Amino acid sequence: MSDLPAPRAAGEFFSVECFLAEQRELDAIVRHRVTFDRLRRKVELTRRLFAFYDLDWRRSADEIVAAPQYATLLCAQLLTLAEAHCEWTSLNAAFKMLDGILLAPQIVSMPSLRAWAERLAEGMTLSHA
Amino acid sequence: MRSLSLTVVAARHCPTSRTYLTYLKEAGFRPSKVLLVDFVGSVPRYASLRRIFGERLAWLWLQRLRSPTVTGDEEFWALCHRVQANVPRPIDYSSEFDFSAYCGELERVTAADYNDAGLHRTLRRQSSKIFLYTDGGRVPPALLSDPSLRFLHIHPGVVPWVRGSDGLFWSLLMRGRPGASCFFMNQGIDTGDVIMTREFDRPIFDRIRSEVERDAATAYRAVLHAFDPHLRAQLFVDVVKHVDGDLRRLTGRRQEPTEGISYYWMHPAMWRRVLVQLDTVSSQSCTKAS
Numbered sequence: 001m002s003d004l005p006a007p008r009a010a011g012e013f014f015s016v017e018c019f020l021a022e023q024r025e026l027d028a029i030v031r032h033r034v035t036f037d038r039l040r041r042k043v044e045l046t047r048r049l050f051a052f053y054d055l056d057w058r059r060s061a062d063e064i065v066a067a068p069q070y071a072t073l074l075c076a077q078l079l080t081l082a083e084a085h086c087e088w089t090s091l092n093a094a095f096k097m098l099d100g101i102l103l104a105p106q107i108v109s110m111p112s113l114r115a116w117a118e119r120l121a122e123g124m125t126l127s128h129a
Numbered sequence: 130m131r132s133l134s135l136t137v138v139a140a141r142h143c144p145t146s147r148t149y150l151t152y153l154k155e156a157g158f159r160p161s162k163v164l165l166v167d168f169v170g171s172v173p174r175y176a177s178l179r180r181i182f183g184e185r186l187a188w189l190w191l192q193r194l195r196s197p198t199v200t201g202d203e204e205f206w207a208l209c210h211r212v213q214a215n216v217p218r219p220i221d222y223s224s225e226f227d228f229s230a231y232c233g234e235l236e237r238v239t240a241a242d243y244n245d246a247g248l249h250r251t252l253r254r255q256s257s258k259i260f261l262y263t264d265g266g267r268v269p270p271a272l273l274s275d276p277s278l279r280f281l282h283i284h285p286g287v288v289p290w291v292r293g294s295d296g297l298f299w300s301l302l303m304r305g306r307p308g309a310s311c312f313f314m315n316q317g318i319d320t321g322d323v324i325m326t327r328e329f330d331r332p333i334f335d336r337i338r339s340e341v342e343r344d345a346a347t348a349y350r351a352v353l354h355a356f357d358p359h360l361r362a363q364l365f366v367d368v369v370k371h372v373d374g375d376l377r378r379l380t381g382r383r384q385e386p387t388e389g390i391s392y393y394w395m396h397p398a399m400w401r402r403v404l405v406q407l408d409t410v411s412s413q414s415c416t417k418a419s
Contacts, residue, residue, distance in 0.1 A: 044393045088302055088399065095396035117398070124402050126331070127305040 005067045013052040013060050020073045026084055029077050036081060039074060040093040047103045049074065068105040071097065075107060079116050091120050131374050132233055134257045135160040140264035141167050142199045144222050148358035149261065149365055150231035151220055156366045158374060161257050163232040166248070167196040167239040168265045175241060188247035194239050199354075205347055209355035212334050216359040243268045252278065259376050261365070262314060273316050280314040281368075281379075283361035287326045288312065289389020292319035297357050298400045299392045301407070306331045307357075309364040313381050318391065322381025325371065327364045331407070332356065338408040345401050352404065 007017035016039065023029045029036065038057055043049050049071050052060040075097045082091035097107055098114050133153070137160045139146035153160065172194065178187035199222075201209070206223040213219040229235045240248035243265050249272060252260065262268065262282045272278055286296030287308035293299075300308045308328040312321035334356075340348040372378040395403075 041393075089390075089392065092393070092396050092399050095398050099396065121398050121402050124302070124399070126301055126403065126406050127303055 004069045004073065008051055008064070013054055014057075016049060016051055016053065016066050016074075017070050020070050020077065023077055026080060029080050030084060033081060033085075033087070036077065036090070040078060040090060043074070043102060044093055044096060047101050049102065049105060065104045068108050071102060071105050072108045072110055072113070075110070075113055079113065079120065082120050083116075086124075088124060091117060091124070095121075130154075130159045131157055133158050133160045133369065133374055133376060135259050135261060135376055136162040136164055136252075136255045136257045137232070137261045138164050138166060138252070138263060138265070139228060140196075141165055142196055143264035144199075144220075144354050145358040145361055146263040147222070147226045147228075148220055148362040149263065150228065151218060152359075152362035152366050153369065154231050155218055156370065158366075158369055159232055160261070161233045162255060163228050163235050164251065164255065165228050165235060165237045166265060167194065167237075168242055169194050169196050169239055170241060172241060184246050188245075191241070191247070192239050196239075204344075205351060208340060208347065208351040212332075212337075212352050212356045213359070214335060215332060216356065217363065218359070220355070220358075222355055240265075242266045243272065259379075268314055270316050273314055281324070281365075281376075282312060282314045282321070283365055284310045284312070284319050285357050285360055286310065286319075287328060288319050288323060289384050291392065292389055293391040294393055295395040295400070296392070297353065297360070298395045298403050300328075301331065301403050302395075302399070303390075304328070307360050309360045311364055311368045312384075313379075317386075320384055320386065322383055324379055324381045325364065325368050327367060329360055329363075333409055334404070334407045335409050338405040341401050341404050345397060345404075348404055349397070349400055 004021060007021045008015060019035065023032060042053070042057065049066045050059045051064040051066045054060055075094050078090040078094040081087040082094065094113070094117050098117060137146065137149060139150070150160070150163070172191070175187055175191050178190055201223065209222050210219070238248065238251055252272065258278050260278065260280045262280050268280055273280065284296055285307065286292065286300045287304070288310040291300045291303065291308065297307055300306065306328050308326065310326045311324045313324070315321040334352070337348060368379070369376070
């Protein structure tokens, strides 16, 4: 992830790029799982990852799409959540992102992410709740 | 046979329609009316005729159309049969179904979808305005906000914990067993007032692993086509029995909007893994392990 472009400043909006760039450790990702959940839902519903959302999680008026590297980073962070806490909805979204539901930005091709997702799916067991 | 004051809006090729009716009959109930609907989706010519001749004449023209039949090869129907090995009342989904034998009165219509004004008129003139939804897409606010109409829906998941798409598979993954909820439809997705919920034993599907490895999409389709409807129908019979057949007595408890989880469609890589764990072999090893 060393080739991440510099995050764009947020102003009064929520900057996806700034947020994702800050979540470098598992603890941070877990702590922000609610925000990840919102991002996951936005991606699954709109099939796009925007650079900015307003404070009500609507896309900002200028509709700037996030840089492709950040879609890749989000996918990796969703897989981190899935692995650490059996967050199968995160794994589901990661699979979709890797399978091309994301119309924009185009996710950077990452065979290692796909292998990671497949490995997590292999370990997925039905709940005994 | 007791008559239910209920209009079943039976999508003609939806397996759930015939499953509800079969289970109701087995339990000794017969809906007063089945409105058998061919949902044909967007038909460009219908739209043109509406513009030229008006909505009512175009509706008459539309009545000639029929929805496409469910297609499946022998392997699909054989698999549909196999996934019903442990359901209370297996059903042959491959043949035609005589809806008239399961209701007091049968009326057949063709509609584009639930937004069709012709269908709205048809629904509003029914003597029983408690409807059982089976299929046909989203019911628009114009119908759901009409206080004279009530739509019952059975969703394959226990709400509020499993709302949204692929309820059967998310229920199995997150709760370890399938579930169903009966509620009054409202304008949200699976957020209506809940009448009754039920969870079921985890199913076992003989040799489903090999079917998934051979043709996963067909296995998935067969489970949704021929297993899922049985869960819904069993719960609906429970609901009917609970009010002793008098559906006017049905009451629902409000769902808290902030409670629960809405799921989106499940990726094939996920449902494949769910399905193979329902194979006889996997299930036995799970039992031994626990």
